[in-house]
Amino acid sequence: xxxxxxxxxxxxxAAGAVIAIxxxxxxxKRINGKISEDKIPTMxxxxxxxxxxxxxxxxxxxxxxxxxxxxxxxxxxxxPMAAMIIMxxxxxxxxxxxxxxxxxxxxxxxxxxxxxxxxVAWSGSVFSQKSKIGILIGAWLSVFAAAGACAAELAISNAxxxxxxxxxxxxxxxxxxxxxxxxxxxxxxxxxVVSYLQKVSPKIFINGKPKEAKA
Amino acid sequence: xxxxxxxxxxxxxxxxxxxxIKLVFTFLFxxxxxxxxxxxxxxxxxxxxxxxxxISGVPLDHILKRxxxxxxxxxxxxxxxxxxxxxxxxxxxxxxSVAVLAIVLLASTTPFFEILSAFQxxxxxxxxxxxxxxxxxxxxxxxxxMGRMAQARKARGFSGGRHxxxxxxMGVISSSIGMVFVRAHERGERVYASLKMRGYDxxxxxxxxxxxGPCDVGFAFCFAVISAxxxxxxxxxx
Numbered sequence: 295x296x297x298x299x300x301x302x303x304x305x306x307x308a309a310g311a312v313i314a315i316x317x318x319x320x321x322x323k324r325i326n327g328k329i330s331e332d333k334i335p336t337m338x339x340x341x342x343x344x345x346x347x348x349x350x351x352x353x354x355x356x357x358x359x360x361x362x363x364x365x366x367x368x369x370x371x372x373x374p375m376a377a378m379i380i381m382x383x384x385x386x387x388x389x390x391x392x393x394x395x396x397x398x399x400x401x402x403x404x405x406x407x408x409x410x411x412x413x414v415a416w417s418g419s420v421f422s423q424k425s426k427i428g429i430l431i432g433a434w435l436s437v438f439a440a441a442g443a444c445a446a447e448l449a450i451s452n453a454x455x456x457x458x459x460x461x462x463x464x465x466x467x468x469x470x471x472x473x474x475x476x477x478x479x480x481x482x483x484x485x486x487v488v489s490y491l492q493k494v495s496p497k498i499f500i501n502g503k504p505k506e507a508k509a
Numbered sequence: 510x511x512x513x514x515x516x517x518x519x520x521x522x523x524x525x526x527x528x529x530i531k532l533v534f535t536f537l538f539x540x541x542x543x544x545x546x547x548x549x550x551x552x553x554x555x556x557x558x559x560x561x562x563x564i565s566g567v568p569l570d571h572i573l574k575r576x577x578x579x580x581x582x583x584x585x586x587x588x589x590x591x592x593x594x595x596x597x598x599x600x601x602x603x604x605x606s607v608a609v610l611a612i613v614l615l616a617s618t619t620p621f622f623e624i625l626s627a628f629q630x631x632x633x634x635x636x637x638x639x640x641x642x643x644x645x646x647x648x649x650x651x652x653x654x655m656g657r658m659a660q661a662r663k664a665r666g667f668s669g670g671r672h673x674x675x676x677x678x679m680g681v682i683s684s685s686i687g688m689v690f691v692r693a694h695e696r697g698e699r700v701y702a703s704l705k706m707r708g709y710d711x712x713x714x715x716x717x718x719x720x721x722g723p724c725d726v727g728f729a730f731c732f733a734v735i736s737a738x739x740x741x742x743x744x745x746x747x
Binding site: 296297298299300301304307322325326331334335336337338339340341342343345346347349350352353362371379380382383384386387389390391392393394396397398448452455456457458459460461464465468479482483486487490491494495497498 | 535536539540542543544546575578579582583585586589590592593597600601604605607608609611612613614615616617619621624634636637639640641642643644645646647648650651652654655675678679680682683684685686687689690691693694696697698700701704711
């Protein structure tokens with residue numbers, strides 16, 4: 295879902311960058327003071343771990359594979375504000391180290407995956423009483439919402455100027471359809487990793503471990 | 510294990526310029542390309558990129574591999590563009606390709622620590638600079654761990670799972686990911702303690718003392734001229 299440069303209309307890219315910077319600024323403001331200096335390496339480890347986890351493909355079926363986005367996992371482990379910063383870090387590294395995702399589209403990529411993905415994942419776990427189900431729903435929704443945002447950006451770009459983006463008739467069903475399935479994998483893996491970590495290494499949860507699901 | 514796939518060519522590139530200038534002017538160039546939808550402007554941009562890539566000494570297959578990673582989106586967009594005519598589709602394809610080449614060039618010719626020191630000069634919030642530095646460091650260590658685990662999984666006959674509802678396959682993948690975090694966490698605490706003992710205070714210190722020289726200005730000038738010409742061709746009333 296990494297948007298390359300030149301695909302989106304410049305106005306869409308600029309608007310996305312402004313919203314993304316706003317979201318990150320808010321996250322930085324909320325996190326300053328709440329998370330002590332010595333937690334930064336731990337947060338960086340989460341982003342490093344997610345970076346590596348994104349490289350591990352899971353089978354979707356029919357020979358195709360998908361991979362984790364990780365917003366929901368970061369959110370479950372470190373809380374929404376830290377998760378935004380963790381996801382942004384990953385996206386910046388992918389852009390500047392691998393050329394994966396554009397530099398003018400970085401704002402949009404951060405908006406979709408780091409801001410929208412995280413906020414949606416977090417709200418999923420807030421609305422549900424049982425935290426495991428909340429994480430499950432949140433993870434699926436976060437992928438779906440990020441894909442939806444991406445499809446909308448493509449459609450808006452295309453509506454402004456037909457030589458940008460993808461028309462809504464194609465972008466919306468293609469992105470949402472594919473990511474509805476990818477989301478199932480994301481949700482299953484996120485919940486499995488969270489329960490695994492609760493069992494094996496509960497001290498990894500920066501914001502305290504999420505409530506145990508009543509089995 | 511070797512990590513030849515992560516910034517392989519950045520350390521000995523011929524495009525060894527001030528990272529601040531590289532970041533800013535690549536950004537300007539990409540902006541100019543992103544605005545442009547004129548054939549000639551994009552052709553000029555592509556010719557320039559091809560020349561710089563040829564000078565940079567980065568092997569062609571490396572560039573193509575990185576470019577191929579952006580292909581799914583470009584291909585989807587170009588195919589969709591055919592509904593509005595082949596000109597629209599080819600312009601979209603050309604524009605995105607030139608922009609992707611520019612960012613691949615930046616990524617594969619700039620060592621990451623140089624980018625970090627540029628970020629520090631540009632007053633990027635300290636927490637981000639630190640996060641980026643630590644994450645970059647850990648990626649190598651963690652990808653080693655992941656490689657060893659992949660080998661262990663393979664040795665025990667795991668071939669990647671069958672489909673998305675394959676409970677066993679997904680379970681193996683999940684615990685692999687979980688294990689990466691567990692190992693990472695323990696290692697991270699040790700690393701931080703030893704950094705603190707060696708006087709780490711959160712700032713990036715590189716051995717290189719850079720001064721902006723005539724070469725840097727020349728590099729900036731080339732990028733500025735080509736960006737300006739792209740915009741000129743785009744907006745000139747023909």
